[in-house]
């Protein structure tokens with residue numbers, strides 16, 4: 313079997329007493345892009361939150377680098393190499409852009425390197441430098457999404473979980489974000505990408521999973537899924 | 552009509568309300584708990600200060616430091632024993648509010664029993680108060696030289712902490728979005744403890760200064776709670792500068808405002824406690840973000856025609 317940096321083993325999880333996802337097995341391969349696609353409400357976001365410890369796990373384990381982290385606090389997971397850009401509410405609206413980026417690097421102790429990384433982020437996302445003294449709440453959708461991704465990168469994660477990073481953005485911005493995702497992977501970071509736009513995600517990814525009704529219903533290399541008649545009929549047919 | 556005396560009272564009480572409300576603003580913005588037991592942090596600070604000065608012969612400064620730690624400890628205990636466990640079990644904010652009323656009641660009656668047994672149901676810190684200057688008919692005393700600077704320095708320190716230190720920024724981040732803060736690696740429980748210590752401590756100092764300014768009972772904090780909330784709510788519940796403005800406005804409305812209303816419209820000064828209540832209702836109805844929601848600088852810019 314391939315080299316998985318994170319393994320979800322038989323995960324059943326939800327909120328409070330409600331079970332949302334059931335018996336989910338997903339391997340996130342080191343240095344690759346893994347994609348999860350599926351219709352609205354199928355539990356994609358809930359699965360990402362579960363990897364980060366933000367839901368209630370009823371059954372199963374999350375294994376990171378061979379270690380069971382199912383019970384670890386989210387803040388500690390952030391400190392051992394996990395990064396996460398939530399689908400919504402992914403910046404601190406009352407903090408300035410620069411403060412948001414500082415919070416992204418909160419757990420790091422290599423101050424000099426953090427400064428250098430901040431400069432690098434500003435050169436990659438010049439708009440963030442322009443807006444650095446502005447409150448994040450005043451940013452446009454695209455700028456906010458860039459900031460959210462930049463924040464996560466400031467934490468120097470080894471695995472980055474991205475929840476619909478391109479949802480509801482202008483096509484030009486979408487291209488920018490996808491280019492950025494390819495660069496991130498090229499720099500050695502593992503990516504788990506959740507996308508509603510299945511074609512886009514499956515073209516990009518190495519391995520794809522399809523979720524529906526809280527379960528994984530199909531999996532396979534992205535291109536193979538796209539070529540699979542059953543998949544196309546069930547999930548892309550109407551497009 | 553000579554307004555120097557009510558004006559002086561307004562500013563003094565306004566400063567005290569501000570100092571009492573800062574901790575409430577802080578704990579509310581970070582934890583979203585409307586903490587009714589905040590009242591008892593004030594009272595405890597007042598009693599600790601008065602007892603140390605009157606019985607043990609401590610100076611006011613040392614006693615205020617002790618009041619800081621006493622109320623800080625009480626605030627921390629409230630959170631660790633009640634609020635945090637309830638929050639972790641997913642309690643709604645309404646349940647936390649009711650729990651805080653319960654904690655307040657318990658602490659208040661423990662204080663009552665203690666005060667009753669020791670014959671100190673009413674108490675005032677015997678500080679050495681001298682008149683240093685006179686404004687109209689109002690005296691400026693050494694007490695004012697304590698109250699004003701402590702309030703101003705507290706606000707400045709809090710502002711610096713929340714905007715220029717890593718811990719302070721992380722507390723603001725937590726106030727904005729606790730899950731995202733955790734995702735960023737912020738250890739929220741540790742930060743929460745730091746927050747309660749500072750919020751409780753400042754509130755204890757406020758109680759201590761108040762005990763040197765007027766007579767306290769075990770009910771004192773509880774009776775002032777509406778004003779404290781009004782100051783904090785006027786400030787938008789999240790802003791320290793807003794809280795100062797809120798405190799001073801409550802002070803002015805309750806003293807100068809009532810004096811003027813009494814002088815010109817024969818309003819009975821007995822209506823004084825209603826003032827805070829009316830202010831709370833009006834703010835919630837018309838401007839729930841309080842003064843913090845008013846963009847003063849933007850407004851000035853627009854007025855001056857430089858608007859963006």
Ligand SMILES: Nc1ncnc2c1ncn2[C@@H]1O[C@H](COP(=O)(O)OP(=O)(O)OP(=O)(O)O)[C@@H](O)[C@H]1O
Pocket residue numbers: 327330332350351352353354355356357358359399508
């Ligand atoms: N905090 C929550 N508490 C209770 N139920 C929730 C919570 N968040 C999501 N749910 C429920 O969980 C189910 C799955 O939601 P989830 O957000 O995981 O789906 P998704 O696949 O990410 O959908 P989308 O494509 O719309 O983002 C939905 O029915 C939703 O109502």
Ligand SMILES: [Mg+2]
Pocket residue numbers: 356357358399475
């Ligand atoms: Mg989602």
